[in-house]
Amino acid sequence: MSPAESLPDRLNRTQDTRGDDIFYRFANGLEIKTEIFHKSDPQRILPLGTPQGCLMNHLLGFPESVQGKRVFEPFAGSGALGFMALKVGAREVDFLDINPRAADFHRESAALSGLDAGQFTSITQDIETFAPDQKYDLILANPPFIPTPDGIEGTLTSNGGSEGSRFVDLLLGRLEQFLESDGRALIYVFQFVKESLPLIMEGLNAIATRRPVELTPAQNHRISLDAYSKAYVQLFPQAVPAIDAWRSALLAEHGSGLELCHYVVDIGPCSEGPTRCEIQENFSEKFGADFIVPSENEAELAFGRAFENFVPPPLPS
Numbered sequence: 001m002s003p004a005e006s007l008p009d010r011l012n013r014t015q016d017t018r019g020d021d022i023f024y025r026f027a028n029g030l031e032i033k034t035e036i037f038h039k040s041d042p043q044r045i046l047p048l049g050t051p052q053g054c055l056m057n058h059l060l061g062f063p064e065s066v067q068g069k070r071v072f073e074p075f076a077g078s079g080a081l082g083f084m085a086l087k088v089g090a091r092e093v094d095f096l097d098i099n100p101r102a103a104d105f106h107r108e109s110a111a112l113s114g115l116d117a118g119q120f121t122s123i124t125q126d127i128e129t130f131a132p133d134q135k136y137d138l139i140l141a142n143p144p145f146i147p148t149p150d151g152i153e154g155t156l157t158s159n160g161g162s163e164g165s166r167f168v169d170l171l172l173g174r175l176e177q178f179l180e181s182d183g184r185a186l187i188y189v190f191q192f193v194k195e196s197l198p199l200i201m202e203g204l205n206a207i208a209t210r211r212p213v214e215l216t217p218a219q220n221h222r223i224s225l226d227a228y229s230k231a232y233v234q235l236f237p238q239a240v241p242a243i244d245a246w247r248s249a250l251l252a253e254h255g256s257g258l259e260l261c262h263y264v265v266d267i268g269p270c271s272e273g274p275t276r277c278e279i280q281e282n283f284s285e286k287f288g289a290d291f292i293v294p295s296e297n298e299a300e301l302a303f304g305r306a307f308e309n310f311v312p313p314p315l316p317s
């Protein structure tokens with residue numbers, strides 16, 4: 001049997017930075033405005049990288065998964081995932097973000113992309129309290145998922161609590177309130193891995209009693225807790241005691257050998273028959289080899305992830 005072909009890069013993304021803003025342009029006319037990573041603002045709007053790229057490319061590669069659907073993008077930030085869904089033929093999109101600045105970015109990106117303001121709603125609310133009027137057919141989510149030592153404030157875009165699962169756990173815990181029984185959710189996560197299984201596996205196994213779950217690793221090499229802790233020490237030298245305490249607590253709870261890896265979680269429609277949660281090595285054919293997280297250089301990847309929580313001091317005026 002020949003190996004499955006990789007999904008081609010259908011995004012053809014280009015970008016243009018002007019001051020603190022980045023404008024991304026896509027082959028299908030979509031234009032998304034974000035802000036630069038190192039903006040001195042903990043409420044900055046996240047720029048786009050491989051997480052958004054892989055989910056957006058999946059929508060372009062499998063348009064039937066989104067056409068005519070009512071879509072929810074919690075943790076919307078710039079709204080890149082939901083706007084791509086609209087471009088591909090979604091019926092309507094609800095964006096949810098606790099950051100009130102996000103709605104302005106949605107208005108601007110929609111106008112730049114020639115999208116009708118009537119097709120989407122920007123909701124400024126906490127995922128914890130949000131109650132939708134109607135359930136959704138498709139959820140697209142890239143939540144804050146960076147494991148962050150207690151004692152480091154981090155950023156609104158990225159601090160996912162000490163194990164990085166705070167928001168994905170919240171979303172999974174409320175999944176049936178948000179998702180139609182025949183609906184599907186695609187969620188990007190970054191996880192501690194223990195004995196080859198991400199910590200989130202327990203929560204996903206609970207969901208798999210009613211819905212099939214596929215977990216696709218989004219990087220070829222995992223990174224170690226050591227490398228990840230070192231990146232925090234480099235970026236936050238004043239927080240060494242907090243970093244040491246966080247690392248010791250993780251080791252005490254989960255044992256040595258903890259690693260980190262990105263995954264895409266794909267939760268399918270409710271099923272009458274038996275369902276399972278399975279890890280599938282199918283990133284290339286499902287999302288495109290161009291969007292795999294570069295992981296050959298462990299220290300670089302660890303630094304890049306911890307850097308999402310770093311807010312540089314304002315430049316002197």
Ligand SMILES: C[S@@+](CC[C@H](N)C(=O)[O-])C[C@H]1O[C@@H](n2cnc3c(N)ncnc32)[C@H](O)[C@@H]1O
Pocket residue numbers: 046047048052074075076077078079080081096097098099102125126127128141142143144145156157158
């Ligand atoms: C990792 S960013 C993702 C942004 C966008 N989806 C993307 O992929 O570029 C996470 C977003 O979650 C939002 N967020 C953080 N805490 C939240 C909460 N409690 N409720 C809703 N949104 C929240 C942040 O403001 C941020 O825009």
